[in-house]
Amino acid sequence: MLFVYSTIIYKTLSIECKYNPEILTNVTCQLKPINWQKSVCIWNCDVLQPLKNVTIYFQLFKKNGANNFLPFLLNTTLNMCDVISKRTFSVYGKILTNILKEMSNLNHDCPYEGHLSLYNLYVDERYVPVTLPLGIYKAVVRFLEGYPQVFIGTAVLNFEAMENRERRGKVNKN
Template identity: 85%
Template sequence: MMLLLMLIADLLILSVHGWIVYKTTKIECFPNARYIRNATCGIKAVNRYRSHTNMESDIVNKLRNVSLNLQIFLRNSANKFKPFLVNVTANLCSILDKRNFPAYTTIVMNILKEVSNVNHSCPFTHPLSTHQQKRLIVKNLYMDEKFMPIVPPLGLYKIDFNFLEGYPYDDVGTVILYIQVTDVKEFKLRTKAPKFVYSTIIYKTLSIECKYNPEILTNVTCQLKPINWQKSVCIWDADIPHSLKNISIHLQLFKIYGANNFLPFLINTTLNMCDVLSKRSFSVYGKILFTILKETSNINHQCPHEEHLSLYNLYVDARLVPVTLPLGIYKAVVRFLEGYPQVFIGTTVLNLEAMEKRERRGKVNKN
C-alpha cells in the first residue's frame, strides 16, 4: 500500500506543461510497521527539469479496504504552507474495482496502470502469499502533463498522501512530496514545443437553476441578469420563517467533455458555512466563499441567519479563482444543508463557460 501511496504521490512529480515545470525536490515516507515493512522511497534526477520517484515496500498485513486522504498545500510569502484547493478522501478499492468515479479517479487509474504493479482490485497481499504478490513497486514515476487538468500557480507545494485501512480508519502510511512549480525560461530556447500562452480568462454564467425546501425557504427569487455579451450576474433572495443555526454547503464541479456529458472535475467538498463566517474554518474554499458573501450579500455575519437572505450581482470573478481553468462549459452544484442530521435547504446549479476575454470590435465606417 505504501507503493500506492507512492505511486499517486508522484502524480505531481515533474513535467513540462507548456513552459511550466513540475519537479519533485523532496520526498518523505512514514510507513506503519503493522502494515508496511522494508519500504524504500527516493528521487532519481534525470535532468535539470525532471526527476523520477522509485518506491518499493512489502505488505505484511492484508489490506482489504484502502482509502486515501489527499491534501495539497502552497507555501506563501511568510514561508508557511497553507491549504490549497484539495482536501479529499476517496476509497481506492472502489476506484480500482470501478465502482466509484470521483474527480481524481482518471488521474489515479492512469498512474497506477502505467508505473506500478497496483493495477488490480483489492485485497492487497496476504501474509501467506508469494513474494511477487507481497511486493509493491513504483518505478520511474514523474508527472506527465497529460495528467494535469489545470495549470497551478507558480510556487512550492507540499502534497500529503495519507493511506488508511478499514473503517474506523487505521493509518497505513504517509508520503509527503515537495514539488516546485516553475516557469523555465531557459527551456524556451532549447525546445520546439509550442509556447504556452496565459490568456485572460473570464467565467460567464449561462444559466441558473434553484430548488428549495418550502418548509425552510419562502418567496424565493432566483434569476440571471445579462450585463453584456461576456458577463451576467445572479440575483437570489428568500425569506426564512425559522432561523438557520448550522448551515453546511456541499460543492461539486463538473466539466462537459466530447460526448456532451458532464463529468466530475476536481472539486467535491463539504464545508460548514457558520464556521467560515465565524472564522473558525480556514479552508481555501471557505476563504473564497467568505469573500464572495461579504461583497455580494447580506450573509456577512455569524450564524444564526433569519428573516431575509439576499445575494445580488453575483458572478464568478476571475480574481477569486486561484487557478486558471481550462476553456469549456462547467456545471457547479451547490447544495445547502441545515443542522445535524442534515436537513435539505436547497440546491443551486450554475452553468458557466470559461472563455478567453476578447475586446469587442467597433463598427467599421466604410466611408
C-alpha cells in the same frame, strides 16, 4: 497594429434553484444579462426558521466531448457557520467569505433568519484559485441544515470559461 489583451473570463449561462418550502419562502433565483460576456445571478428569499448550522456541499463538473458533465477538480464540504465565524480555515472557505462580504447580506455569524440575498453574483476571476481550461462547467451547491441534515436548497450554475479579447489601443509600428 492592434494590441489584443487575452485572458480567461467566466460567462454565466444559466442558474437553476430548488428549495425546501418548509424553510424558505418568497424565493427569487434569476439571471440578469449585463452584456454579451457577463450575466449576474440575483437570489432572494425569506427564512421561515433560524438556520443555526449550515453545511455547504460544492461540486464542479466539466462538459466533455460527448456532452456529459464529469466531476472536475473540486468536491468539498464546508460548514458555513464555522467559516464565517473563523472557527475553521480552508482556502475555499476564505473564497466563500470574500464573495459573501462583497455580494450578499450573509456576512455575519449564524443564526441566519429573515431576508437573505445574493446580488450581482457571477464567477469572478479574482476568486477562482486556478485558471480553468476553456469549456463549459456546472457548479452544484447544496445547502443543508443541522444534524441530522435537512435539505435547505440547491443551486446549479452553468458557466463557460472563454477567452476575453479586448482592444487595448493601437501600437504604432515605426
